[in-house]
Amino acid sequence: MLRGFTHQLNSSTLNPGDLQLSVEHLTLSFGGVMALLNISLELYQSEILAIIGPNGAGKTSLLNCISGLYHPQEGHIYYHADDGKQHEITTLRPYHIAKLGIARSFQNIELFRHMSVLNNLMAGAHIHMRSDLFSSLIYWGKAQREQIEFRCFVEDIIDLLEIESIREKQVGELAYGLQKRVELGRALAMKPAILLLDEPMAGMNTEEKEDMARFILDVNEEHGVTIVLIEHDMGVVMDISDRIVVLNFGQKIGEGTPDEVRQNPQVIQAYLGEDQRAFTRK
Amino acid sequence: MQSGIFHSTYQADMALRRTHAEKIRMVLFLLFMAAFPFVADRYYLTLANQVGIATIGAIGLNILTGYTGQISLGQGGFMAVGAYTAGLLTARLGMPWYVSTLAACLATAAIGALFGIPSLRLKGLYLAIATLAAQEIILWVVTHWKTLTGGVDALVVPNPTLFGLQINTDFRFYWVIWLLAGVSALTTVNLFRTHYGRAFIAIRDQDIAAEVMGINLFRYKLLAFAISSFWVGMAGALTAHYRNIVTWERFTVDISVLYLAMVIIGGLGSVSGSFFGAAFMTLLPAFLTNLGRALKSTFPFVDTIIPFVQQAVFGLVIILFLIFEPEGLRKIWKDIKDYFRLWPFSY
Numbered sequence: 001m002l003r004g005f006t007h008q009l010n011s012s013t014l015n016p017g018d019l020q021l022s023v024e025h026l027t028l029s030f031g032g033v034m035a036l037l038n039i040s041l042e043l044y045q046s047e048i049l050a051i052i053g054p055n056g057a058g059k060t061s062l063l064n065c066i067s068g069l070y071h072p073q074e075g076h077i078y079y080h081a082d083d084g085k086q087h088e089i090t091t092l093r094p095y096h097i098a099k100l101g102i103a104r105s106f107q108n109i110e111l112f113r114h115m116s117v118l119n120n121l122m123a124g125a126h127i128h129m130r131s132d133l134f135s136s137l138i139y140w141g142k143a144q145r146e147q148i149e150f151r152c153f154v155e156d157i158i159d160l161l162e163i164e165s166i167r168e169k170q171v172g173e174l175a176y177g178l179q180k181r182v183e184l185g186r187a188l189a190m191k192p193a194i195l196l197l198d199e200p201m202a203g204m205n206t207e208e209k210e211d212m213a214r215f216i217l218d219v220n221e222e223h224g225v226t227i228v229l230i231e232h233d234m235g236v237v238m239d240i241s242d243r244i245v246v247l248n249f250g251q252k253i254g255e256g257t258p259d260e261v262r263q264n265p266q267v268i269q270a271y272l273g274e275d276q277r278a279f280t281r282k
Numbered sequence: 283m284q285s286g287i288f289h290s291t292y293q294a295d296m297a298l299r300r301t302h303a304e305k306i307r308m309v310l311f312l313l314f315m316a317a318f319p320f321v322a323d324r325y326y327l328t329l330a331n332q333v334g335i336a337t338i339g340a341i342g343l344n345i346l347t348g349y350t351g352q353i354s355l356g357q358g359g360f361m362a363v364g365a366y367t368a369g370l371l372t373a374r375l376g377m378p379w380y381v382s383t384l385a386a387c388l389a390t391a392a393i394g395a396l397f398g399i400p401s402l403r404l405k406g407l408y409l410a411i412a413t414l415a416a417q418e419i420i421l422w423v424v425t426h427w428k429t430l431t432g433g434v435d436a437l438v439v440p441n442p443t444l445f446g447l448q449i450n451t452d453f454r455f456y457w458v459i460w461l462l463a464g465v466s467a468l469t470t471v472n473l474f475r476t477h478y479g480r481a482f483i484a485i486r487d488q489d490i491a492a493e494v495m496g497i498n499l500f501r502y503k504l505l506a507f508a509i510s511s512f513w514v515g516m517a518g519a520l521t522a523h524y525r526n527i528v529t530w531e532r533f534t535v536d537i538s539v540l541y542l543a544m545v546i547i548g549g550l551g552s553v554s555g556s557f558f559g560a561a562f563m564t565l566l567p568a569f570l571t572n573l574g575r576a577l578k579s580t581f582p583f584v585d586t587i588i589p590f591v592q593q594a595v596f597g598l599v600i601i602l603f604l605i606f607e608p609e610g611l612r613k614i615w616k617d618i619k620d621y622f623r624l625w626p627f628s629y
Contacts, residue, residue: 098496
């Protein structure tokens with residue numbers, strides 16, 4: 001039985017469709033290797049944007065630039081906050097970007113292995129916890145109230161992701177599919193304004209993929225969280241995303257709705273070769 | 283036989299002692315600790331006090347190495363900072379021991395944070411070498427800054443007094459030491475129920491993910507060094523007051539290794555493990571010495587080889603622990619508890 005969802009998951013109060021993130025002429029290279037070349041894209045509140053492309057196309061590099069793990073040589077990334085302010089996040093440190101409300105998951109699971117599921121999610125809510133060191137040391141009053149308050153919040157996420165039965169388990173012991181789910185949960189605990197998901201369904205079977213797609217849609221539709229999704233499964237991408245950006249060798253070769261991308265000859269050529277079956281699948 | 287632990291409030295579910303068995307065990311433990319000094323003779327009280335001081339130091343090291351994953355070989359140096367700060371403030375400026383102890387903790391925290399700065403760039407073994415440098419630098423300063431520390435000469439520290447009472451016996455020290463050990467254990471356990479502690483563990487388990495979750499690595503690593511060194515400094519300060527004498531020989535790199543062994547044998551990332559490790563590493567040499575004395579009458583040659591056997595057994599025990607129970611004494615204790623919780627149906 002589900003409890004009513006009592007907490008706000010989306011920390012951004014922009015109206016759906018408002019510009020939330022703009023990437024302008026991003027160029028990133030590692031030595032002689034061009035990872036990203038003159039990439040521009042825009043992200044709007046409450047949409048699901050999929051980034052697709054063959055391996056090595058620069059998808060993860062782009063996500064790493066947005067979350068501050070890489071710093072591009074050229075170009076700018078702007079985050080548009082609630083108050084109408086425009087923050088340049090190109091050169092900020094990852095923790096600073098996280099505090100603005102950009103959360104992410106990783107391609108290879110990067111959970112805190114020795115913590116329980118519950119503590120992983122609580123750690124995800126780190127940026128919202130305010131109690132000072134001294135009251136934390138005595139765990140009295142403010143610190144205790146805060147921990148209990150966030151426990152309630154985290155339980156909402158546990159309900160949403162249907163991981164009630166494993167909440168006390170160490171994440172290192174969990175099956176791969178569940179770990180992916182916990183990682184989504186940890187990112188959600190940040191109350192993200194933008195959620196960057198790097199291959200959330202990689203290595204999953206069909207049933208697990210369906211579950212994950214459902215969770216992503218729940219988060220997006222019920223809470224209006226903007227989602228950037230990197231995914232290789234074309235069926236999923238075509239079904240759940242509002243817009244798609246296609247990368248190849250670090251360059252943007254296509255952008256548009258799933259239908260537009262499906263028709264784009266350049267995309268078909270570069271991404272799938274001559275074989276169009278995957279795109280025309282019903 | 284229980285089928286699970288059920289609570290109806292989050293407060294109860296997040297409590298430190300969640301079941302009646304745990305609460306009763308805690309009360310029994312506290313009763314034992316309170317009764318112990320009245321029944322034990324002086325020898326055992328001395329051992330208990332040594333365990334208490336070691337527990338505080340091991341908790342400090344465990345915060346840094348066990349919980350935050352920053353391997354430190356600077357333990358001895360940091361204890362020296364605490365011992366000399368407390369000793370000098372008490373002996374030269376005549377400060378009350380509690381003021382000088384607190385000052386020593388804060389000074390050690392500051393020095394610890396200072397030597398923690400390389401931790402932003404260095405990890406694992408490289409950081410271990412950097413902290414080893416801290417150890418050597420601190421001891422070099424201690425032995426060469428003669429005008430301040432008296433160099434290699436021993437620094438004599440007067441007995442502490444509290445409410446006009448001289449704390450000069452093991453019985454009286456016992457209360458001071460174990461009260462402070464209790465405070466250090468409780469605050470550390472509490473710390474790891476909040477976002478500070480979770481940030482430390484997050485840094486240990488996956489530092490890149492931690493930073494992407496909004497944890498400022500530099501700030502939290504320095505904080506871990508500072509909090510850890512605070513308790514290590516307290517262990518040093520208590521050593522100074524307890525022994526009435528501070529010498530640099532007590533704080534060499536051997537001590538750093540000894541404490542590292544304590545937290546590994548006790549259990550990394552565990553407060554109770556710090557206590558188990560401290561007790562084990564303090565009592566094992568004493569036990570071996572007693573064993574040697576007992577055997578001396580029957581095997582006279584034992585006396586000459588005892589010191590060597592002690593070292594060898596020490597090393598052997600550490601190796602055996604690493605092989606058979608890498609999670610330490612804490613895990614053994616947990617297994618025992620689990621066995622009896624489910625007894626007689628252990629499936």
